[in-house]
Amino acid sequence: MAAQSPSPARACARGQTLAQKLVARAAGRAVVTPGEIVTCRVDLAMFHDSSGPRRLAPMLRELGAKPWDPERIVVITDHYVPADDDDSRAILRFTRDWVREHGIARFHDGEGICHVVLPQKGHLRPGMFVVGGDSHSPTGGAFGAYMFGIGATEMLGVLVTGEIWLRVPQTLRIEIDAPLPDRVVAKDVMLHLIGTMGSDGGRYRAVEYAGAGIDALPMQERMTLSNMTAELGGQTGLIASDHVTLAALREAGVDVSSIDASSWRSDVDADVDERVVLDAAALAPMVAAPHSPANAHPVGALAGERINVAYIGACTGAKLADLRMAAAVLRGGRVAPGVDLQVAPASVQDQQAAEREGTLGVLLAAGARLLPTACGACAGYGSHRFGPDVRAIATTARNFRGRMGDAGSEVFLASPYTVAASALTGRVTDPREIA
Amino acid sequence: MTQRMTQHAAGSAAPRTAGRVWALGHDVDTDQLAPGRHMKLPVPELARHCLEDFLPGFAAQVAPGDVLVAGRNFGCGSSREQAPAALHALGVAAVVAESFAGLFYRNAINLGLPVVVCSDAARVAASPWARVDAEGGTIEIEGGHVACEPIPAFLMDLLRAGGLLPHLKARLAASAPKTQEPS
Numbered sequence: 001m002a003a004q005s006p007s008p009a010r011a012c013a014r015g016q017t018l019a020q021k022l023v024a025r026a027a028g029r030a031v032v033t034p035g036e037i038v039t040c041r042v043d044l045a046m047f048h049d050s051s052g053p054r055r056l057a058p059m060l061r062e063l064g065a066k067p068w069d070p071e072r073i074v075v076i077t078d079h080y081v082p083a084d085d086d087d088s089r090a091i092l093r094f095t096r097d098w099v100r101e102h103g104i105a106r107f108h109d110g111e112g113i114c115h116v117v118l119p120q121k122g123h124l125r126p127g128m129f130v131v132g133g134d135s136h137s138p139t140g141g142a143f144g145a146y147m148f149g150i151g152a153t154e155m156l157g158v159l160v161t162g163e164i165w166l167r168v169p170q171t172l173r174i175e176i177d178a179p180l181p182d183r184v185v186a187k188d189v190m191l192h193l194i195g196t197m198g199s200d201g202g203r204y205r206a207v208e209y210a211g212a213g214i215d216a217l218p219m220q221e222r223m224t225l226s227n228m229t230a231e232l233g234g235q236t237g238l239i240a241s242d243h244v245t246l247a248a249l250r251e252a253g254v255d256v257s258s259i260d261a262s263s264w265r266s267d268v269d270a271d272v273d274e275r276v277v278l279d280a281a282a283l284a285p286m287v288a289a290p291h292s293p294a295n296a297h298p299v300g301a302l303a304g305e306r307i308n309v310a311y312i313g314a315c316t317g318a319k320l321a322d323l324r325m326a327a328a329v330l331r332g333g334r335v336a337p338g339v340d341l342q343v344a345p346a347s348v349q350d351q352q353a354a355e356r357e358g359t360l361g362v363l364l365a366a367g368a369r370l371l372p373t374a375c376g377a378c379a380g381y382g383s384h385r386f387g388p389d390v391r392a393i394a395t396t397a398r399n400f401r402g403r404m405g406d407a408g409s410e411v412f413l414a415s416p417y418t419v420a421a422s423a424l425t426g427r428v429t430d431p432r433e434i435a
Numbered sequence: 436m437t438q439r440m441t442q443h444a445a446g447s448a449a450p451r452t453a454g455r456v457w458a459l460g461h462d463v464d465t466d467q468l469a470p471g472r473h474m475k476l477p478v479p480e481l482a483r484h485c486l487e488d489f490l491p492g493f494a495a496q497v498a499p500g501d502v503l504v505a506g507r508n509f510g511c512g513s514s515r516e517q518a519p520a521a522l523h524a525l526g527v528a529a530v531v532a533e534s535f536a537g538l539f540y541r542n543a544i545n546l547g548l549p550v551v552v553c554s555d556a557a558r559v560a561a562s563p564w565a566r567v568d569a570e571g572g573t574i575e576i577e578g579g580h581v582a583c584e585p586i587p588a589f590l591m592d593l594l595r596a597g598g599l600l601p602h603l604k605a606r607l608a609a610s611a612p613k614t615q616e617p618s
Contacts, residue, residue, distance in 0.1 A: 063600070087475040091475065165589070204536075381475075385472065403512075
């Protein structure tokens with residue numbers, strides 16, 4: 001790991017977007033122009049048990065190659081955790097052996113979902129250029145790093161060369177003019193954007209979130225915005241670093257003294273491809289009906305739809321901030337008869353914090369069932385999948401038919417506030433109606 | 436969500452190198468192509484489950500050389516490379532779509548699966564067969580040709596090599612110190 005934190009090229013910093021500055025630095029250039037293809041040096045490569053060693057090792061062997069720099073690799077197990085059959089156990093065993101064999105010190109085994117664990121363990125900082133072996137890798141953009149998801153063969157290319165090609169992206173700038181209203185949160189913003197722009201509205205551009213509404217947003221809420229950029233079809237979801245970023249990094253044990261946070265932002269005269277301004281006051285809690293995140297509507301349009309599972313899980317929906325939202329609604333209440341409220345915290349660290357402060361206790365007292373801290377039903381890989389009769393409302397990212405369970409199951413997507421409110425009534429419910 | 440999935444019978448006028456057309460709708464996601472519950476399996480086995488919830492029998496009926504034709508946002512969702520890998524393993528010659536999810540597009544090229552952007556994909560979908568010239572930017576169909584976006588030269592190199600793995604192999608071989616000729 002480079003001891004020094006990255007800084008943008010100073011000479012030609014005018015008129016560049018944050019995305020351009022981040023890519024230019026990684027490409028060793030003063031400036032880059034959207035559309036051109038450049039080769040970038042990778043500061044950090046993150047992958048998990050599914051996309052990682054089991055897929056990479058055979059290809060590395062075929063090439064007779066070794067990872068270019070074990071210090072720049074982070075491996076996290078989350079998809080086959082906990083292992084509940086022989087195949088899953090074999091995948092985890094292989095992952096552990098591979099990490100040991102290649103001397104990778106930054107290995108987090110069963111500590112939570114990669115996109116939450118990566119920053120929590122202090123691996124990210126503004127200015128970095130990072131690739132992740134998972135589609136929700138844009139989450140790292142919340143920390144002012146250019147982070148995006150790639151597949152296993154492309155990760156092999158990174159491991160062998162330390163580089164990756166990139167078409168310099170245009171920027172889609174999303175501005176929120178003011179702090180969000182009560183019980184309207186990042187998940188609602190993203191479902192609103194995906195619903196209005198479509199799940200390909202991002203057109204693989206760099207999405208940048210800005211404005212007074214973003215300035216006021218806590219770190220984990222910012223992560224939810226960046227995370228769901230995947231569902232908007234953006235390549236990465238960037239947020240300029242500020243005092244909120246630095247505070248989160250400090251909490252993760254990062255020495256922030258050398259971080260040049262204020263320079264990792266778009267110039268005021270930078271050209272953006274498209275600018276969308278959201279009127280915060282007009283935003284409402286949103287719900288995406290089966291079977292697409294783009295099938296999003298204000299909660300009122302779907303209120304009353306019956307549900308029998310309320311699922312609070314995933315990197316996008318079960319961080320400490322998300323668990324607190326659910327607890328605020330569930331405090332002193334009890335889930336409706338026939339509703340199975342499932343909580344799968346996004347990281348061990350968040351689960352322990354929720355336990356210490358009483359948040360977890362509130363959820364359990366309301367009737368929640370605690371599930372393992374891992375990707376769980378959101379990824380749909382393990383034994384914990386929804387049966388054909390499940391009608392769920394979930395804080396997860398995708399409700400594609402059959403993703404989280406049987407092809408007959410149905411999933412509504414919503415914020416932790418809305419999922420908790422719906423758990424209390426057994427119907428899709430506006431969280432602003434619960435005291 | 437996929438709106439429409441039909442498979443045409445092979446037309447008698449199809450050239451020998453053409454493949455049958457499988458017409459799909461918009462937003463075909465990675466979880467349809469490579470279902471999560473089968474992600475533990477090696478690709479050749481996983482491929483037998485490709486599209487099984489949405490187009491039962493697809494994996495058994497698709498033949499090498501066939502062409503998938505879809506609407507917008509093909510391959511949205513996960514980074515799982517098994518989605519294009521399954522199509523490749525089944526012998527699909529190319530995917531033609533109005534647009535692709537960026538991650539899927541990169542993954543497909545890296546595996547050597549031609550992915551072609553065509554604003555007139557609906558016309559291709561209406562033909563029983565198609566022959567895709569990814570480099571030239573044309574698709575031959577029954578009764579004519581349809582223009583598509585040519586794949587950039589940089590990516591054509593990867594495709595011609597058969598994907599990123601063979602490309603890397605050649606690159607490593609070229610940069611390796613010269614060994615003595617065997618006598």
